[in-house]
Amino acid sequence: MKLTMLYSFLKSDIDLIEKELERAISSTSPSLRDASLHLLQAGGKRIRPIFVLLAAKFGEYNIERVKNVAVALELIHMASLVHDDVIDNAELRRGKPTVKAEWDNRVAMYTGDYIFARALEYMADIESIEAHQVLSNTMVELCVGEINQIKDKYRFDQSLRDYLRRIKRKTAILIAASCQIGAISANVPKCVSEQLFQFGYNVGMAFQITDDILDFTATEAELGKPAGSDLWQGNVTLPALYALEDEKMREKIIGVNAHTTKSEIDEIIAHMKRSDVIERSHALSQRYLSRALSIVDELPSNRTKKTLRDIAKFIGKRKY
Amino acid sequence: MKLTMLYSFLKSDIDLIEKELERAISSTSPSLRDASLHLLQAGGKRIRPIFVLLAAKFGEYNIERVKNVAVALELIHMASLVHDDVIDNAELRRGKPTVKAEWDNRVAMYTGDYIFARALEYMADIESIEAHQVLSNTMVELCVGEINQIKDKYRFDQSLRDYLRRIKRKTAILIAASCQIGAISANVPKCVSEQLFQFGYNVGMAFQITDDILDFTATEAELGKPAGSDLWQGNVTLPALYALEDEKMREKIIGVNAHTTKSEIDEIIAHMKRSDVIERSHALSQRYLSRALSIVDELPSNRTKKTLRDIAKFIGKRKY
Numbered sequence: 001m002k003l004t005m006l007y008s009f010l011k012s013d014i015d016l017i018e019k020e021l022e023r024a025i026s027s028t029s030p031s032l033r034d035a036s037l038h039l040l041q042a043g044g045k046r047i048r049p050i051f052v053l054l055a056a057k058f059g060e061y062n063i064e065r066v067k068n069v070a071v072a073l074e075l076i077h078m079a080s081l082v083h084d085d086v087i088d089n090a091e092l093r094r095g096k097p098t099v100k101a102e103w104d105n106r107v108a109m110y111t112g113d114y115i116f117a118r119a120l121e122y123m124a125d126i127e128s129i130e131a132h133q134v135l136s137n138t139m140v141e142l143c144v145g146e147i148n149q150i151k152d153k154y155r156f157d158q159s160l161r162d163y164l165r166r167i168k169r170k171t172a173i174l175i176a177a178s179c180q181i182g183a184i185s186a187n188v189p190k191c192v193s194e195q196l197f198q199f200g201y202n203v204g205m206a207f208q209i210t211d212d213i214l215d216f217t218a219t220e221a222e223l224g225k226p227a228g229s230d231l232w233q234g235n236v237t238l239p240a241l242y243a244l245e246d247e248k249m250r251e252k253i254i255g256v257n258a259h260t261t262k263s264e265i266d267e268i269i270a271h272m273k274r275s276d277v278i279e280r281s282h283a284l285s286q287r288y289l290s291r292a293l294s295i296v297d298e299l300p301s302n303r304t305k306k307t308l309r310d311i312a313k314f315i316g317k318r319k320y
Numbered sequence: 321m322k323l324t325m326l327y328s329f330l331k332s333d334i335d336l337i338e339k340e341l342e343r344a345i346s347s348t349s350p351s352l353r354d355a356s357l358h359l360l361q362a363g364g365k366r367i368r369p370i371f372v373l374l375a376a377k378f379g380e381y382n383i384e385r386v387k388n389v390a391v392a393l394e395l396i397h398m399a400s401l402v403h404d405d406v407i408d409n410a411e412l413r414r415g416k417p418t419v420k421a422e423w424d425n426r427v428a429m430y431t432g433d434y435i436f437a438r439a440l441e442y443m444a445d446i447e448s449i450e451a452h453q454v455l456s457n458t459m460v461e462l463c464v465g466e467i468n469q470i471k472d473k474y475r476f477d478q479s480l481r482d483y484l485r486r487i488k489r490k491t492a493i494l495i496a497a498s499c500q501i502g503a504i505s506a507n508v509p510k511c512v513s514e515q516l517f518q519f520g521y522n523v524g525m526a527f528q529i530t531d532d533i534l535d536f537t538a539t540e541a542e543l544g545k546p547a548g549s550d551l552w553q554g555n556v557t558l559p560a561l562y563a564l565e566d567e568k569m570r571e572k573i574i575g576v577n578a579h580t581t582k583s584e585i586d587e588i589i590a591h592m593k594r595s596d597v598i599e600r601s602h603a604l605s606q607r608y609l610s611r612a613l614s615i616v617d618e619l620p621s622n623r624t625k626k627t628l629r630d631i632a633k634f635i636g637k638r639k640y
Contacts, residue, residue: 086429109406109429110466117459120440124452132444132452139437146430 003045003318006310010053013063017049020071024118036115040078047207048073050311051175052182055196057304059186068122069131069185073178075119076135080142080174082112131184134197138177145169153234156244156254163241164205167212172204195295199308202292207315209285212237213278214318216269228265231256238284242277243268249275289316323365323638326630330373333383337369340391344438356435360398367527368393370631371495372502375516377624379506388442389451389505393498395439396455400462400494402432451504454517458497465489474554476564476574483561484525487532492524515615519628522612527635529605532557533598534638536589548585551576558604562597563588569595609636 007014025036049070056066086108123135148166152158179200183193215223215230216239223229230237231253236244243249252268272278292312296305327334345356369390376386406428443455468486472478499520503513535543535550536559543549550557551573556564563569572588592598612632616625 083429083433086426105425106406106470107467109403110463110470113403114460114463114467117456117463120456120459121453124456125449127447127449129445129447133441136437136440136444139440140434143430143434143437147427147434150426150430 003311003314006314007050007054007307009307010050013053013067014046014049016063017046017067017070017074020067021074024071024075024122025115036078036111044074044077046074048077048175048178051178051200051203052185054304054307054311055179055182055188055193055200056186058183058192058196058300058302059188061186065126066182066185068125069181070178072119072122072135073174073181075115075122076139077174079112079116079119080146082108082115083146086112126181126185128184130190131181134177134180134184138173141169141173145173149235152236154236154257155234156236156250158236158241160238160241163236163238167205167208168201171208171211172201175204175207176200192300195299199292199295199299199312202288202295203312203315206285206288206292206312209238209281209288210315210318213239213281213285216272217278226262226265228269231268232258232260232265234258238281239272239277242280243272243275246275246277286316289313323631323634326634327370327374327627330370333373333387334366334369336383337366337387337390337394340387341394344391344395344442345435356398356431364394364397366394368397368495368498371498371520371523372505374624374627374631375499375502375508375513375520376506378503378512378516378620378622379508381506385446386502386505388445389501390498392439392442392455393494393501395435395442396459397494399432399436399439400466402428402435403466406432446501446505448504450510451501454497454500454504458493461489461493465493469555472556474556474577476556476570478556478561480558480561483556483558487525487528488521491528491531492521495524495527496520512620515619519612519615519619519632522608522615523632523635526605526608526612526632529558529601529608530635530638533559533601533605536592537598546582546585548589551588552578552580552585554578558601559592559597562600563592563595566595566597569597606636609633 004011021040022037025040026033052070052073053061053066056062056069086105123132126132145166145168148162149170152162152166176197177200180193180197183196188196212230215237216228218227220226226232231240234256240253244253249268249271252264252271256265256268289312293309296308296312299305299308324331341360342357345360346353372390372393373386376382376389406425443452446452465486465488468482469490472482472486496517497520500513500517503516508516532550535557536548538547540546546552551560554576560573564573569588569591572584572591576585576588609632613629616628616632619625619628
């Protein structure tokens with residue numbers, strides 16, 4: 001079962017959005033265009049545009065109007081990915097800070113800014129003040145989340161609450177906003193658009209927890225990077241937080257830093273897999289999904305409800 | 321004569337904006353707040369808010385509404401300053417790329433993103449689609465300008481047109497947008513708000529050219545950095561472009577790179593000052609100012625017209 005099969009009835013609309021995304025980042029500046037196109041062609045699940053469209057199905061669905069919102073939300077997601085990479089890139093070249101690396105970083109930063117500004121152009125036509133408020137609040141939360149993520153690196157005394165707040169800001173809020181703004185752009189009643197926000201929030205939390213589990217359980221081939229990379233880079237996620245409760249695992253995990261070897265990380269992962277931390281992490285993800293599903297139950301009757309359910313279930317089971 | 325004396329009748333409104341700016345960057349995240357407050361307290365001329373207010377005086381001036389626009393425009397300016405510094409900072413520490421430096425850079429980048437997102441929150445209440453369009457187009461141009469500035473570094477074969485397009489994107493457009501969006505937020509008729517945009521554009525061009533002249537002619541104490549820093553960093557500005565037309569100066573200027581010594585830069589500056597390149601640069605700045613002044617003449621009668629004229633004249637004469 002592939003994710004795309006769950007919303008095949010949206011295929012032609014998603015193709016339109018894909019084309020518009022390409023147009024959006026065609027710039028007069030060749031280096032900007034190349035950098036952005038590279039990112040676009042790298043693909044992605046286009047989860048945010050899909051939620052925009054699905055939410056709009058609860059109102060006066062007009063693809064021309066909702067298309068712009070979908071493009072804007074995906075561009076914001078792309079811009080945040082570009083900024084995520086800015087300094088990571090430099091770290092890879094640590095010890096060799098070539099002028100080229102610094103040049104690249106600056107260009108990467110402005111490429112992110114540019115993609116973000118293009119997103120705003122797509123949003124500019126939306127008359128609803130509420131849509132602009134939701135979006136700008138979301139942006140603020142995203143930035144605070146990013147900064148907290150940097151500050152929380154290698155901080156092994158953080159709480160579950162710290163983690164949940166961080167993934168809320170980092171992931172869940174943008175998915176929630178995609179649902180809500182998609183709904184607003186289709187004149188969905190406020191109470192329904194707010195329910196859709198809650199649905200998106202819960203799905204987003206489950207999505208990020210699943211991502212964080214996969215970072216430990218998937219193979220290097222599936223991830224495109226070594227398993228355990230999050231922990232290695234000091235990003236303390238849910239499975240690691242649960243593992244820290246165990247005396248023995250704790251001892252090893254709190255010693256992790258940038259100089260830890262791959263075999264040390266592998267050993268920690270093996271220990272974690274033998275314990276119940278992966279299972280417990282799945283259980284928390286499932287709790288968010290159950291909440292998402294019960295919100296769907298309360299939504300007005302609509303054939304899109306089934307798709308929302310299918311996607312929520314899919315996210316809980318996905319293996320990559 | 322100080323700039324602030326030219327608009328003393330706006331003092332209480334500008335004080336309000338100053339307070340709102342402080343509130344705007346008060347974040348729950350202490351490191352974010354500190355970084356932003358530092359920037360705010362460093363001051364600045366608040367030129368963009370002033371133009372927002374002055375332009376709004378041509379319509380239904382409502383300080384509560386126009387205040388949000390003024391705060392937004394200043395925040396966008398501040399965010400762009402933060403991003404400007406991101407990699408410069410790293411360059412200063414070249415050869416010693418401490419983790420701290422990279423950490424700082426990432427935080428600085430997200431601080432810029434955060435301030436920018438806060439700006440959008442202040443704009444969200446503005447109902448006019450046109451205002452959102454002008455602002456988002458401005459953001460796109462700003463980013464393209466920044467990227468071109470990086471690409472044009474140490475490129476001594478660039479044309480006057482390259483330079484003018486760059487300063488238009490880098491400086492003039494945001495000042496022009498401040499005038500236009502200020503006007504739009506006060507329901508100024510479209511033809512007048514577009515004239516105000518043109519006024520802002522021409523003032524902005526003159527302002528940046530003057531800045532670029534001062535980089536050569538002011539003292540280190542006035543500038544807070546060595547004279548000729550632009551050239552040293554490879555930023556080819558108007559006086560340098562004119563100097564490149566002279567065989568002898570050309571020879572020296574095209575040899576400038578990051579390893580050039582201060583005394584070599586000082587020698588080039590001395591040579592430039594003996595030539596007519598500063599005078600010619602002033603002349604071009606004056607042409608933009610004349611155009612700005614003639615646009616003011618065409619504006620509807622209003623006691624603000626005198627202030628617009630005074631500010632334009634002041635910018636042409638400013639010594640710091």
